[in-house]
Amino acid sequence: MITKIIEAVQSKTRYENWGKFLVMKPDVEWERRSEVDMLNNSPLLRQRGWGPDHVWVLDLETGEGGYFSPGGVARADLKKHQIWVCPLFEPFLTWLYLQDLSDISKLPDLVELPDAEFEFRGYRRQGKK
Numbered sequence: 001m002i003t004k005i006i007e008a009v010q011s012k013t014r015y016e017n018w019g020k021f022l023v024m025k026p027d028v029e030w031e032r033r034s035e036v037d038m039l040n041n042s043p044l045l046r047q048r049g050w051g052p053d054h055v056w057v058l059d060l061e062t063g064e065g066g067y068f069s070p071g072g073v074a075r076a077d078l079k080k081h082q083i084w085v086c087p088l089f090e091p092f093l094t095w096l097y098l099q100d101l102s103d104i105s106k107l108p109d110l111v112e113l114p115d116a117e118f119e120f121r122g123y124r125r126q127g128k129k
Helices: 074-081 089-097
Strands: 002-011 014-025 055-059 065-068 110-112
Touching (some): 002 089, 055 089, 065 074, 074 089
Antiparallel strands (some): 002 014, 055 065
């Protein structure tokens, strides 16, 4: 796994909320074949529908995260996954979807999200009922 920790704040001088995220992309894991499904010669991650553009984002505050396909809509993806996230997760995910993720090590260590609204606590989106 290739990993990058990125922190997020509204601004360096105004950081009411502080997000801490671990962004991950599979590396050698793409070659791993199943030890169970011997009839399918495709790599296991590809069998499960994952592609090289997917990223795994873990909220280091809540310990929850998900595998995301950049280019989607962060709000809809969070509703689908129903993970518990800090207030900056959605703005961070929106920002992340706009980045070149071919080499996540080149992403900045700190991201300013000036349009992110202040929230007192994290949340878990409700899924479809």
